[in-house]
Amino acid sequence: MGRLFWKIFAGFWLTLLLTVGVVTAALVIREEARRSEESVLAAGPRSSIALRTAWSVAQYGGESALRALLSSWPEHEGQPPLVVDEQGVELLGRVVPPEALQAARERLAESQGLREGERVGDWRRRNVRVWRDAAGREQLMFFPLSAARAPERTSERAPSLSLASIETPIALALAALLASLGVSALLARHFSRPIRKLQDAFQAASNGQLGVRVAQTMAGRRDEIGELGREFDGMAQQLQQLVGSQNRLLHDVSHELRSPLARLQVAVGLARQNPAQLDTALNRIEREAEKLDALVGEVLSLSRLEAQKLQRADDYVDVVELLASVADDARFESEGSGRHILFTSNVEGERVIRARGELLHRALENVVRNALRHTPPDSTVELNLDHNPAAQTLHITIADAGPGVPENELGSIFDPFFRSEAAGSGGYGLGLSIAQRAIEAHAGRMYARNRSTGGLEVHIELPAPLTPAG
Known part of the structure; x- marks a missing residue:
């Protein structure tokens, strides 16, 4: 989760x-x-029972019996209830707290507005009673809070806090x-x-604004939405690089195609003007067509590597055997020019990796051929294979004895159509670009540096998993 x-x-x-x-x-x-409303009146079962007793004595015994009861009220029961007429005069002449009298009258009015079942079921509704004397005057009977016993006062003032005492469903819902x-x-x-x-970022990207980024606005997020924003930035960056590389490739291809197309037009014009030179013009047209074919082939290879993701590597390739095959082919091609190639391996036995064999062979072959083209006659191109167990990588080095590359151009030799003037390279400048894209497609790394003894070293690192064959 x-x-x-x-x-x-x-x-x-x-x-x-x-x-x-x-x-x-x-x-x-x-x-x-x-509590603030009832703080001046005692309420509870004992007060209600005592009040009912006093009311019954007054109802059936009259005023004299009620006076006798109030006068002989047991001390352990606290003060007797107050009996107040409509003018506010207490039966025994005792002082009546005005707030208690007012609360008793309000409670009486409230109790008279309730149904009998509700009145019986609530002790707080039964702490006030009315008795009519012989003259028909109403006498209000109630216990002020100070008259109740301390144990009952505590219980009466602190009733259980029940959800049923208020409008619980409405309160809960609200x-x-x-x-x-x-x-x-x-x-x-x-x-x-x-x-x-x-x-907004997707809308901008769909409108061609591939430079938009959202990671800064989600810097504090560490959830899935933040990860989605970072993934979007990675996607936008990849698209920006891809579109930029395609635009550069289109520009470079159009530039490279101008020269052979111009020569083709010249050859066609010469053949029309001078039919006697038709064979010469046709030979020139054939050579230029071959160059165009080679250029288009290399451009298509580079375009596929840049625009398409690498297909699943289903081949198991022995790198030692692959490098030996590349060295043998290069040795056969360079025999007539007096250039030599030396292959050494510091890896014992075979070393098998999962890769696309044809693509990896073509990348290594491009680098070795480039080294042979720049190394002088009677010199040797060194091809070496090492294994780094700590990093679980294979390290391939191709070193020549040529003039090398200026330090400020080392980072550009893998760019499409780059040709160093100091090295005087021929071709279209696509060989190393295609090789680097192929190595990167295998999750590897490719870089170059000048040798201290002269010449250029190209380093290729291919990652694990690595397993010895057999």
């Missing part, structure tokens, strides 16, 4: 925690409000809605901003 999963997971739990927090806050606020809206907005902003940047 990626980092994006953990962000969604964290968002889910944040929503849950916010919901619980909002519901808890609502419960606390509601409970505090209720809390979940608010929390989910907030977290969803944060997540949507967190994900939509980089996606919009990627969308």
Whole structure:
């Protein structure tokens, strides 16, 4: 599971925690409000039973019986309930707290508006009673909070915090809605901003603006979206390089084709003007056509290597045998010119790698032929193979005894159509370019340096996996 999963997971739990927090806050606020309303009245089963007892005595025994009960109220039961008439006068002449009287009247009005089942099921609704004396005057009976016993006051003022005491479904729904809206907005902003940047980048790339990059705007992201942005930058860079190389190749090819085409036109013109020189003109046309054919072939090879990905390497190639074959072919071709080639291998036995044999053979052959072309007569081109166990690479070196290449041109000799004036190279300057692309297609590396004794060394590194044959 990626980092994006953990962000969604964290968002889910944040929503849950916010919901619980909002519901808890609502419960606390509601409970505090209720306590502030009831802080002046005692409420609970004992107060309700005592109040009912006093009411029953007054109802069936009259005022005298009620006075006797209130006067002989047990001390361990706390203060007796207050009995207040409509003018606010207490039956025994006791002081009545105005706030308690007001709360009792409000609670009475509230209780009278409820159904009987609701009134019976809630102790807080039964802490106020009304008794009518013989004259028909209403007497309000209630316990002020200070009159209740301490144990009951604690229990009465701290009822259980039940979700059923408030509108629980509505509170939960509102809390979940608010929390989910907030977290969803944060997540949507967190994900939509980089996606919009990627969308804009893709739109720009489709319009030909291949220089657009998005990695800087996602530098802090380490999730899949950030990886997608970095992958887009890599893709855009590859496309930019590919289009640039194709444009350069088209420019260079058009430049190289002008000379042979011009000579062809001259030869055709001479043949028309002087039919006696037809054979000479035809020979020139044939040579120029062969050059054009060779140039087109090399350009197609280079274009395929630059524009197409390497096909899967299904061949198992013995590099020692491959280099020996290249050396034998080069030795046969160079016998008449007095140039020699020496192949040495520091690898014991065979060394097999997975590669495209034909492509790798052509790349090595191009480098060896280029070395033979620049080495003077009666000199030797050295072809050497080493194995680096630590880096798990094969190192191939092709060294000649020619004039070498100026230091400022060493980085350019692998560019298409580059020809060093100091080396006086012939051809079209595509051989080393094709060879380098082929080596890179095998995940290898190719570079050049001048020898201290004179001449040029071309180094080729081919990576693992390497396994001895047999």
